[in-house]
Amino acid sequence: MKLCRCPICHSNLxxxxxxxxxxxxxxxxxxxxxxxxxxxxxxAYLGLFKPAQSNLSNSRALKIMGDVLELYECSKLLAHCLSETVQSVRKKRLNGQNMEPLANHNYLKSVYETQKATFVTQPAMRAETPEQRLKEDKNRTAIEYIQRYVNLGQEDYVKNTPEYQIWLDWENKQNNG
Incomplete structure (x- = not known):
């Protein structure tokens, strides 16, 4: 069953x-x-382990994901740390530094330890609804999208987008505590 076309290479998926x-x-x-x-x-984190000349096998990706989930439980902190790790490694690779695929989780561990102190984990008071999760995922995607432009110094290209306002609100919350 054909699902869709790959947005990168446009082949059928x-x-x-x-x-x-x-x-x-x-x-x-x-x-x-x-x-x-x-x-x-x-x-995205699994992609950091992809060898330069070949694809990452499903079994290797499964093992890597299993290792991460053994180290850390699913949480907003883990999602944030994975995003930060991916963003940082990609930035280094764009600058020509450390082009090798990751071999272990040491970088993620250091990011996690650094971010753990700033993240306040609270027990869930109520179950998250699918609508809330969808809105949160949409906001997170918008923030990550705009943050990439900001990191590249290209903020002017996205200032008139709805995502920019979401990012700006998030940035103000981060700066104001």
């Missing part, structure tokens, strides 16, 4: 191809079960 092997099925199942907005940054 088939559901059968995604679940062809056991590791692929298990990987998709685990990613779909991640909570607290961890799925998207986890997929």
């Amino acid at each position: 088939h559901l059968e191809a995604l679940i062809e092997d056991e590791a692929g099925r298990e990987l998709l199942a685990k990613i779909s079960q991640l909570t607290h907005g961890v799925a998207k940054p986890m997929v």
